[in-house]
Amino acid sequence: MSVTQKSYFTWSIAIFLGVLFSEVLYPGLNGYYQGILMVAGVNIMLATSLTLINGFTGQFSLGHAGFMAVGGYTCASLTIYLLPKLGLSPLGIGFFYAAALIAGGIVSGICGYLVGLPSLRLKGDYLAIVTLGFGEIIRVIFLNVDAIGGARGLTGIQNFTNQRWIVACTLICCFIMFRILGTNQGRGMQAVREDEVAAEAMGVNTTSTKVGAFVMSSFFAGVTGGLYAHYYGYLNPSTFGFMKSFEVIVIIVLGGLGSVSGSILAAIALTILPEALRPLQEITKVDFRMILYSLVLILFMLLKPNGLLGRHEISYYWKKFRRSKT
Amino acid sequence: MKKNLIRSYVAIFVATLSVVACTKKEDNSNKILLGEYGSMTGEVANFGQSTHKGITLAQEQYNAAGGFNGKQVEVKLYDDQSKPEEAANTVTKLITQDNVVAVIGEVASSLSLVAADVAMRNKTPMLSPSSTNPDVTKKGEYIFRICFIDPFQGEVMAKFAGQNLHAKTAAIFRDVKQDYSVGLADFFKKAFEAHGGKILIDTAYQSKDSDFKAQLTEIKAKNPDVIFIPGYYNDVGLIAQQARSIGIKQPLLGGDGWDSQDLVKVGGAALENTYFSDHYAPDTTEPTAVKFIASYKAKYGNETPDAMAALGYDAFFVMMDAIKRAKSVSREDIKNALAQTKDFQGVTGKTTINAERNAVKSAVVLVVKDGKPKYFATVEP
Numbered sequence: 001m002s003v004t005q006k007s008y009f010t011w012s013i014a015i016f017l018g019v020l021f022s023e024v025l026y027p028g029l030n031g032y033y034q035g036i037l038m039v040a041g042v043n044i045m046l047a048t049s050l051t052l053i054n055g056f057t058g059q060f061s062l063g064h065a066g067f068m069a070v071g072g073y074t075c076a077s078l079t080i081y082l083l084p085k086l087g088l089s090p091l092g093i094g095f096f097y098a099a100a101l102i103a104g105g106i107v108s109g110i111c112g113y114l115v116g117l118p119s120l121r122l123k124g125d126y127l128a129i130v131t132l133g134f135g136e137i138i139r140v141i142f143l144n145v146d147a148i149g150g151a152r153g154l155t156g157i158q159n160f161t162n163q164r165w166i167v168a169c170t171l172i173c174c175f176i177m178f179r180i181l182g183t184n185q186g187r188g189m190q191a192v193r194e195d196e197v198a199a200e201a202m203g204v205n206t207t208s209t210k211v212g213a214f215v216m217s218s219f220f221a222g223v224t225g226g227l228y229a230h231y232y233g234y235l236n237p238s239t240f241g242f243m244k245s246f247e248v249i250v251i252i253v254l255g256g257l258g259s260v261s262g263s264i265l266a267a268i269a270l271t272i273l274p275e276a277l278r279p280l281q282e283i284t285k286v287d288f289r290m291i292l293y294s295l296v297l298i299l300f301m302l303l304k305p306n307g308l309l310g311r312h313e314i315s316y317y318w319k320k321f322r323r324s325k326t
Numbered sequence: 327m328k329k330n331l332i333r334s335y336v337a338i339f340v341a342t343l344s345v346v347a348c349t350k351k352e353d354n355s356n357k358i359l360l361g362e363y364g365s366m367t368g369e370v371a372n373f374g375q376s377t378h379k380g381i382t383l384a385q386e387q388y389n390a391a392g393g394f395n396g397k398q399v400e401v402k403l404y405d406d407q408s409k410p411e412e413a414a415n416t417v418t419k420l421i422t423q424d425n426v427v428a429v430i431g432e433v434a435s436s437l438s439l440v441a442a443d444v445a446m447r448n449k450t451p452m453l454s455p456s457s458t459n460p461d462v463t464k465k466g467e468y469i470f471r472i473c474f475i476d477p478f479q480g481e482v483m484a485k486f487a488g489q490n491l492h493a494k495t496a497a498i499f500r501d502v503k504q505d506y507s508v509g510l511a512d513f514f515k516k517a518f519e520a521h522g523g524k525i526l527i528d529t530a531y532q533s534k535d536s537d538f539k540a541q542l543t544e545i546k547a548k549n550p551d552v553i554f555i556p557g558y559y560n561d562v563g564l565i566a567q568q569a570r571s572i573g574i575k576q577p578l579l580g581g582d583g584w585d586s587q588d589l590v591k592v593g594g595a596a597l598e599n600t601y602f603s604d605h606y607a608p609d610t611t612e613p614t615a616v617k618f619i620a621s622y623k624a625k626y627g628n629e630t631p632d633a634m635a636a637l638g639y640d641a642f643f644v645m646m647d648a649i650k651r652a653k654s655v656s657r658e659d660i661k662n663a664l665a666q667t668k669d670f671q672g673v674t675g676k677t678t679i680n681a682e683r684n685a686v687k688s689a690v691v692l693v694v695k696d697g698k699p700k701y702f703a704t705v706e707p
Contacts, residue, residue: 031448032422150502151502152436153505155439155461232410238369239411275419281405289405290367290407
């Protein structure tokens with residue numbers, strides 16, 4: 001099989017598994033597990049999209065929650081204020097929702113562009129502070145705009161997000177993140193990560209590469225925000241504080257910076273871990289959950305500083321495993 | 327290197343398995359299981375903990391008195407860390423996994439709103455002890471509350487300022503970071519203006535600020551008759567101190583967010599001549615309340631119960647009262663019974679659930695005197 005054929009093959013399996021999951025497996029599950037899986041899907045999208053900036057391009061962004069908030073609020077405002085005026089059929093509502101998600105992503109992408117552009121002269125810690133500031137600005141703006149609920153939060157969002165939306169969006173997001181590595185843009189990103197000066201000398205347009213990474217990453221964060229809003233039916237600015245950004249960073253660092261499959265695995269593991277530890281609380285009567293959770297993070301970083309998969313994808317380990325057998 | 331990798335995979339695998347392993351639903355045939363979700367940790371942890379203390383006390387007393395038809399009542403508590411996602415997760419777990427008949431919670435309206443959606447989807451009655459935001463019970467027919475709502479509280483303080491304090495003008499100093507404060511400030515403003523008063527200045531701070539002098543000086547310059555500060559106790563203590571130190575002598579008014587043991591600890595003498603609306607007065611002579619306060623003090627080391635504890639206590643008994651009246655211990659019947667709650671005598675007064683599933687009950691106004699909140703007036707709905 002050629003590389004392209006192999007890739008088609010892999011992705012058709014992924015799509016098949018996605019359909020199988022959302023149509024057969026998911027409806028039979030208990031509501032609690034459904035909830036956890038939905039959150040896992042949201043976290044996978046957040047993590048893989050942040051991988052683009054923090055992993056591939058080697059920039060350090062702390063504003064992911066801000067982008068998510070922009071997308072979430074945009075999408076929710078559209079479905080709250082515009083949708084009832086249109087009087088659409090159920091199918092039309094589905095299309096409108098898809099459009100609203102994309103609109104949320106686009107507005108968020110524009111914000112990413114605005115943040116990315118002036119921040120290009122900055123690196124490392126300085127860029128981190130700029131993006132952190134951006135996230136806080138977004139949060140405080142939403143806190144003070146009364147039309148979208150202000151501090152009371154935005155209520156009355158319909159629960160459009162079901163497992164099909166989450167599975168479809170997660171698949172699309174993961175597909176793009178995996179495939180982008182092979183494109184010009186993706187290789188440019190990696191070149192910027194390794195050595196910016198060398199990359200520029202080789203003809204990589206570092207400016208457009210970095211801005212491109214920001215825009216694409218914030219687009220997906222925005223879409224995720226829309227899904228999130230229509231899953232919980234409620235948005236509150238305090239959800240999108242910098243702690244939310246940190247949670248995503250923890251996921252991608254744990255999964256291995258620059259590894260998409262690592263982020264996916266870590267996103268799933270870190271969504272399940274706090275819930276899996278819940279029975280412990282019942283036994284001990286004290287909430288040790290967060291202590292243990294943090295302990296796991298510390299131990300993991302000490303024992304495996306490069307994260308779950310390091311910089312490689314899971315296929316790398318699979319190949320290595322097969323080679324070692326033969 | 328490879329060993330580590332395999333180890334980490336095993337760890338994830340075990341974590342996944344442990345979740346899958348406990349998929350079975352609880353069997354609750356020989357007991358009655360209620361669910362409680364609350365903020366044991368996080369931003370509003372002290373409210374959650376107080377409520378839980380009240381509920382625990384109520385549950386112990388109820389079971390000691392024989393329980394429900396010989397069955398013991400258990401309350402399963404989960405911590406939602408004051409986070410909306412966690413509130414949704416925990417309530418889903420309570421309903422779908424632990425199979426509780428009804429859910430009690432939350433204090434913070436922002437968390438109740440998220441959980442209410444989950445309760446509605448699963449057709450499970452949810453009783454909020456102290457979420458005062460009107461939107462909470464608007465979520466649907468399964469969502470109830472046993473406290474008054476913010477419009478009423480705003481009305482109470484506006485009426486009180488006009489009638490008892492003869493105020494013609496007022497200043498509002500709100501906490502823009504708290505949904506509770508913003509809502510209450512709006513309702514106060516509306517009611518005060520409707521009664522012919524005038525709001526001279528409406529200015530804001532953010533929780534956890536520590537210097538309020540700039541805004542307070544501005545307020546002082548306008549010289550209003552009263553100053554309404556619908557914030558939480560920790561900020562209010564500081565605000566009161568700084569207000570007095572720059573020479574503001576007017577009465578300060580507030581809402582039930584002021585209710586805490588710590589209010590006077592932080593504010594001290596600066597809080598003399600301040601009034602706030604609350605769900606019950608700790609120095610009440612009403613027999614149910616006196617009994618509650620005595621047993622609470624006995625159980626929790628002489629700690630005076632705050633309104634959250636009292637409402638938690640009442641929430642449990644309102645729930646059990648409904649379960650007793652219900653045709654069967656099913657979610658549907660409990661919901662119907664809850665809706666018919668009438669003149670239930672609790673610690674925080676007589677509770678009647680109206681058609682909007684809100685409690686119609688009176689509010690009390692407390693005055694801080696000699697370093698202690700004392701009963702001042704009762705305002706009927």
